[in-house]
Amino acid sequence: MDKPIKDQYLVSGFLVFFLIHGMQIGIGILGFQRGVVKEAGYDGWISVLLAGLVVHIIIFCIYLLLKRANGDLISIHQQLFGKWIGNTFSLLVCIYLISLAAIVLRAYIEIIQVWMFMDLPTWVMALIAFGLLYYVVAGGFRSVVGLTFLGVIIPIPLYFMLLMPLEFAHFINLVPIFKHTISEIALGSKETTLSFLGFEILLLYYPFLKDRQFTQKWAQLGAFVTTLVYTSIMLISLAFYSEEQLNKTIWSTLTLYKVVQLPFLERFEYIGISLWVLFIAPNIALALWAASRGAKRVFNMNQRIALFFALVAVTAIVILLPTRQEIGLFGEWVSNFGFYFVFAYIPLLVVIQTVVMKFKKGSKGHENSRTM
């Protein structure tokens, strides 16, 4: 049913570390603190840890699904629901990925508009991004992985800059821990969803990994590093801001960069925002690649054409979201869909798959190992 991917298109297994980690770190990290603190107060860092833990479990589920099906999400859907229903579900996921790419791009453009160039029209940035992203994604999966790799390596110094606000840290804010109830902390975890999303694209690029059965440790490590980064930033923010101040600050991480002062540079956040494109670009590129790959598998069409349509859709969505409220609303939709897709639908798929496999074993023996 599924043609195996040719050897020259595969990437080394350990690169899944960069794919998972690079895809998770993106736009959410700039301001995820506010939502968490609204629910869980100074215990917000526990929420972040908790969310990270759940992500590990979901990655385990994803590997379970993929190993059993030996294919990608589209083949899983087809195996479980048949061609028509399965493809419809796959298409929904593609639309979700396009929306994810669009919201990330729009949120980044908004930051540029608020922080750097007030009079920058959205379409200019969208157009520049169009060209860049088409160029990257049309180069195939390997070039997207290359960009993701660089997108993880190059901005590492930005993390160290976040240690400088510790000059004003009041760690007394954090004690006593567990002041909030478990349900408040769990609600806080739900708020971090958009920041953790992205790893589920593993469902689509899994067949492109060499020795794919043995890559789970790298994927888990990638997610672990993400959790570590988020928890540290959360701890720094909680010590740096007071609770109400954090509630007021939309881009808390960017505001952290505002106090970084170097002898030759008074305001570091402008460098930070400009370099942030290195976090953003791989995010969008990978989501677009996955969306176009999904469309290719569903409709049997040329991936470049699918990519072109996906990019047009992204650009259209970006231009059609002019205000903060609309961006927020759309972001909430995407985040909610992503939340249920990742944290409810994927475990559900595992259950369905188990049932279907048992059923098939009963009737046809080892028939379902025929794929690949």
Add this chain to the structure above:
Amino acid sequence: MKTLVRCKILLLVCLVLLTGCLQTRIIDEIAVIRTVGFDVDGEQGLNMTVSFPTFLEQGEQNVQERDVINANAETVKGARILLNEKSQKPLEFGQLNTLLIGEELAKRGVEDFIDSLYRDVSVGNRITLALVDGKASEIISGDLSGGEQTGVYLSDLIQQNMEMNTVPTTNMHEFLFSLYNDARDPFLPVLTIEDERIGIKGTALFKDDKYLRILNIDDSFILKLMTTPTKQTSKQFHLDMEEEESIVVLEKIFSKRKRSLDRSGSNPVYKIEIDIKGEIIDYTGKKNLEEENLVGEIEKVIEEKIAKRSKTLLEEFRDEGMDPVAVGEKYRSTTRDWQPQVWLDTIYQTVEFEVIANVEILSSGAIE
């Protein structure tokens, strides 16, 4: 291949053309505001004064002058529009480094005004805030800086005094941190005009966002010891020992403080332990500093002075219902049932204080 090259050329052309799309901000064509002052205007109004350097382009020397403009409005942004109407070049707040608040306005509450600057992303987080004894516009428009430029002069003056001298350190971020903290109240340095020069007068204490009263320089030093660890401060002490009165000046004062809250008794006891290390650089007494015990005695007298005054101040703060030392923060960190209102109304009033000061004099200069 050819189409690819064409595409690339088109992309380059686009990039070159698109760079013209945004409004540029060339340094000669904008007014870079260095100092902002807020004052009261009538019942509701705000009087906003800004100063920015101007450059005389012609002539042999590059003369740097400064210009001050002033406008009245209800809000900060409203005043900004009016200020722009009076300005030759567009005003930019990106290099703002000092914000002065007039006494009258501070009594009315400052949250809205500082919040408005916090909302503006072009304004830095580290800008220096100060209260003015009188009107902020007087300090900004008066030519009181001894030939130096007001823009840098004021922030340098305040920063220098915070680092090397006796006022507690603060900036916009720390002010907002304390303001939006339910267990802490902010403070600011106070500027005043004295003999045609600008100087530091003490520390302004706030309850929430309203200015309550001023602490003089000596008490500011005590507050500094109780709030922040200090480095390199200098301070003069009057010693009343049995035999004679003398003055001793300590330099390079490094201090640390440890706070604890004992809730075992009927009333919570807030204990603060201040460790001070310093060097004597001046001493007016007749005795020889090399003499045994004398340094020890001086240490003891200073310890007592600091401990006594600290305790009095803490009790005063408690009675006035404000909390610049962040006693509440310590209480919050030891309770699971934190209710800011209950703390402020009932518990804080029952807190008792205990201050221990440990002074260690490391050396006493190059002469006997």
